[in-house]
Amino acid sequence: MSNTGSLRRTDELLLGGIVTRNSVATAIAALLFAVVIVSFRPFQPAGAELTGDGGDIVNQLGFSSLGAISIFSLLTFADPKVVRSLLSPSWILMLGFFMLSVINATDPSSAMRAAFFTLLGVLTIATVLVLPRNADSFSKVIIFCAIVVIGLSYIGLIVFPHEALHTADSQEPEHAGLWRGVFAHKNIAGPIMACFSFAGLYLFRRGQKFWGVAIFGAAMIFMLHTGSKTTAGLVPFSILIVVLPGLIGMRFGTPILFALAIIATAIGTLGIVFIPPVKELAATYFPDLTYTGRTTLWEFSGEMLAKKPWTGYGYESFWGTPLLLSQDQPFDRAWDIRTIVHGHDGYLDIAVLMGIPALCVAVYTFLIAPLRDYMRIPPRKENIYLGDFFMMVVLFTALNAFLESFFFHRGDPVWLFFVLGALGLRQVSLRPIAVRRRP
Numbered sequence: 036m037s038n039t040g041s042l043r044r045t046d047e048l049l050l051g052g053i054v055t056r057n058s059v060a061t062a063i064a065a066l067l068f069a070v071v072i073v074s075f076r077p078f079q080p081a082g083a084e085l086t087g088d089g090g091d092i093v094n095q096l097g098f099s100s101l102g103a104i105s106i107f108s109l110l111t112f113a114d115p116k117v118v119r120s121l122l123s124p125s126w127i128l129m130l131g132f133f134m135l136s137v138i139n140a141t142d143p144s145s146a147m148r149a150a151f152f153t154l155l156g157v158l159t160i161a162t163v164l165v166l167p168r169n170a171d172s173f174s175k176v177i178i179f180c181a182i183v184v185i186g187l188s189y190i191g192l193i194v195f196p197h198e199a200l201h202t203a204d205s206q207e208p209e210h211a212g213l214w215r216g217v218f219a220h221k222n223i224a225g226p227i228m229a230c231f232s233f234a235g236l237y238l239f240r241r242g243q244k245f246w247g248v249a250i251f252g253a254a255m256i257f258m259l260h261t262g263s264k265t266t267a268g269l270v271p272f273s274i275l276i277v278v279l280p281g282l283i284g285m286r287f288g289t290p291i292l293f294a295l296a297i298i299a300t301a302i303g304t305l306g307i308v309f310i311p312p313v314k315e316l317a318a319t320y321f322p323d324l325t326y327t328g329r330t331t332l333w334e335f336s337g338e339m340l341a342k343k344p345w346t347g348y349g350y351e352s353f354w355g356t357p358l359l360l361s362q363d364q365p366f367d368r369a370w371d372i373r374t375i376v377h378g379h380d381g382y383l384d385i386a387v388l389m390g391i392p393a394l395c396v397a398v399y400t401f402l403i404a405p406l407r408d409y410m411r412i413p414p415r416k417e418n419i420y421l422g423d424f425f426m427m428v429v430l431f432t433a434l435n436a437f438l439e440s441f442f443f444h445r446g447d448p449v450w451l452f453f454v455l456g457a458l459g460l461r462q463v464s465l466r467p468i469a470v471r472r473r474p
Contacts, residue, residue, distance in 0.1 A: 077217035140349035188216025228258035237424035381436035428456030
């Protein structure tokens, strides 16, 4: 988005006498956003992976095309200063650890292919952020993406019911009847619809009430039918933490509440496994608190991390690999770790794959830096509204990451929304968001 309060006259010059540079850039951003969230293989049966398998020619061509379009658009339509401003030192360091984990992988070539998809996803989201020249244009990007994603998901319930719903003959028959739309699993569909509900609130607050109410309502209804109680609880929680302090003139309270929520969630999840006093307290008063067997995975992850605390096991080199297939499965273990695709905790998975130093960098880059950026947002209406939207996305996904794992997970839509929120907060903190001149 532009770094000026109003658009320059040159931004409105016509291309070929038909369209403007701004409209072309907005259209490209909207298309990129919708495609990268829907993926190139929607409505896959039985919850197939949708995150860009390195051996899938459709994803190879599709993501490569997204990358090429993104690079071309950045060179042609974006402000170079805005593009450079997104590359903070902490993100560069985090990506450095990410690439080190690729080199440290048991199969570097395979890990590099997966990392390639991950980096292309980040590049695409960065392009979506910098191409729109003003708040109105960014709103159009959100509206288009929401119509495509939510619309296709609802259409799928009618046209492709076996692909848009979890069925009894899937790998998880206990989820039969729950909605997942275009996504691989309800645990992806729920968080994505939650993020779109935040987008609807953003649109409503900036005066686009019809689209705001429509997107918020459609997303919330779909999210509730995914059966995710955690997501249903986190949505109003995230909205209240971000919006309420500003309404009562205590905007500085949002970062404080954010930090308290993250700390409390960390103690309530990983703490009952790794902090002895908390573990004893949970065993005494909440003996059945296992987060659907996740504590078993976390205990195993901790044991394995202790063997390689500094470097981890390498990207794509732990879950679902021969290393775990050779492990014994105790009869009393809640989950069979040999068949698990991730550790159901994004932060712990970063440590297992990249090492504890990388986790420390991730905590700063993913949690502390966004709070700093939020407090630096200029006191302008458009900046505040957009900053609140990005903060809701970051808070919700950061809390969700204590029970699910999506960080650096190729083209995972939840990971991409998290990147959108984190990079978006940095952008709105650095410059006034442009407002289109009304005729």
